[in-house]
Amino acid sequence: MAPPGSRRWAYVRIMAGTILGGGLGFYVMHRMETSYKAKMEERLQRYEAHMLAKAKEAQQLQEEGQREDQAQRLPDL
Template identity: 70%
Template sequence: MADTILGGGLGFYVMHRIETSYKVRRLPSHQPTERLRRYEAHLLTKEKEAQQLQDEGCREDQAQLLSDS
C-alpha cells in the first residue's frame, strides 16, 4: 500500500515537471500568444463601445435638459 502511495506521488511529480517544462518551451513568457492578443483586442473594443454608449447617453441627457428649460 505504501508503494502505491509513493508511486502515485512520484508519478504526479514527474508528470508535473514534464508539463511545466513543455509549457516553458512552447510558450515563452515574454511573448504573448495570438489568443491572448485577440482577447486583449476584444476587451479594448468592448471598452470603447461602452464609452461611446456612455457618451451618447450623456449627450441625450443634456439635450433633454436643454429642451425642458
C-alpha cells in the first residue's frame, strides 16, 4: 500500500490536471468558435454582395425588356 503522502500528491496531480485540461479545452474551443464566426460573417457578406449584384442585373434585364416592348409598340413614322 502506498504511503499517505503519496496518495495525497496523486489526488493533487489529478485535480490540477483536470482543471488545467478543462481550461485548455475551453480556450481551444473558444478560439475555434470565434474563428468560425469570423469566417461565416465574411462568407455572409460575400453572399449578400453577390445576391445584390444578381438582383441589380435582373432589374436591368427587365428594364431593357420593357424598353424593347415599348419600342415595338410605337409605330414607325
